[in-house]
Amino acid sequence: MVPVSWYLLLAALLFAIGTAGALTRRNGITIFLSIELMLNSVNLTLVAYSRLLDDHTGQLVVFFVLAVAAAEAAVGLALFIALYRHRRTIDLNRINLMRW
Amino acid sequence: MEMVIFFLFAALAVGSALVVVLHRNPVYSTLSLVLTLISLAVLFVLLGAPFIAALQVLIYTGAIVVLFLFVVMLLNIGREEASGERGLLQKVAAGVGALALLAFVALAYWGAYGTREVGPLTEDFVSLEVLATQLFSDYLLAFELVGLLLLVAVIAATVLAARLGNTPGGGESDPALPEAGEEGI
Numbered sequence: 001m002v003p004v005s006w007y008l009l010l011a012a013l014l015f016a017i018g019t020a021g022a023l024t025r026r027n028g029i030t031i032f033l034s035i036e037l038m039l040n041s042v043n044l045t046l047v048a049y050s051r052l053l054d055d056h057t058g059q060l061v062v063f064f065v066l067a068v069a070a071a072e073a074a075v076g077l078a079l080f081i082a083l084y085r086h087r088r089t090i091d092l093n094r095i096n097l098m099r100w
Numbered sequence: 101m102e103m104v105i106f107f108l109f110a111a112l113a114v115g116s117a118l119v120v121v122l123h124r125n126p127v128y129s130t131l132s133l134v135l136t137l138i139s140l141a142v143l144f145v146l147l148g149a150p151f152i153a154a155l156q157v158l159i160y161t162g163a164i165v166v167l168f169l170f171v172v173m174l175l176n177i178g179r180e181e182a183s184g185e186r187g188l189l190q191k192v193a194a195g196v197g198a199l200a201l202l203a204f205v206a207l208a209y210w211g212a213y214g215t216r217e218v219g220p221l222t223e224d225f226v227s228l229e230v231l232a233t234q235l236f237s238d239y240l241l242a243f244e245l246v247g248l249l250l251l252v253a254v255i256a257a258t259v260l261a262a263r264l265g266n267t268p269g270g271g272e273s274d275p276a277l278p279e280a281g282e283e284g285i
Contacts (some may be wrong), residue, residue, distance in 0.1 A: 007147065012206055029129075036168075037133065075253050
């Protein structure tokens, strides 16, 4: 059997990779992909805890996270399309209209 | 055997996650995310959550990532150009921050659980019936609200992505952005 803490460590590693990506990339879509990666690492944590505690609640939360991620992707990508139509770029360094 | 599968797919997930974050071309990043998600689905099966694994493959890789790929190709996003010295500083800072986060969380996990193992999977835990009963009783309200949320998201996405007749840059001819000349906003 694989110890559950290994799954938790893997999830933490994926979360760290996603964080680094979201902080360093400038392409909006790639930042979005990094955020999806972070969401998924949290899903892995939830399923691992569900196994550890022998409780289904973690899996049900993952179900809701999936639904919210789908909604987030739909709205976020529509925002990027609208943004691209107006500015012809989704480089987030150049989208600084509201930056102080 | 389980150990071998775990290490194989954990390595695959980490490797493809690195490609997602590091590759300059967003198409490769997106396709690499598919690999990460499928590796995670395998790990979900190992953890006794086959239903979540199926959802992961169907919804995440089947719908969400394909939507990403569609938008990447629709917008025709090229490779990200290399960043200057400030970008390098930002990368180093983000890397150090992410490593610090990882070390902190890993120490907490290790201190709490170590190499503690769990018992074998039970019929009751893997059963979809038990999961569904709980979903449609304790979490019924949340389930309905998520349905509503998805409806709102669909409407919002349609409104945002639709071409509105009187906005600049919209319309049939779609001129190359009249206000693009406003430099230094």
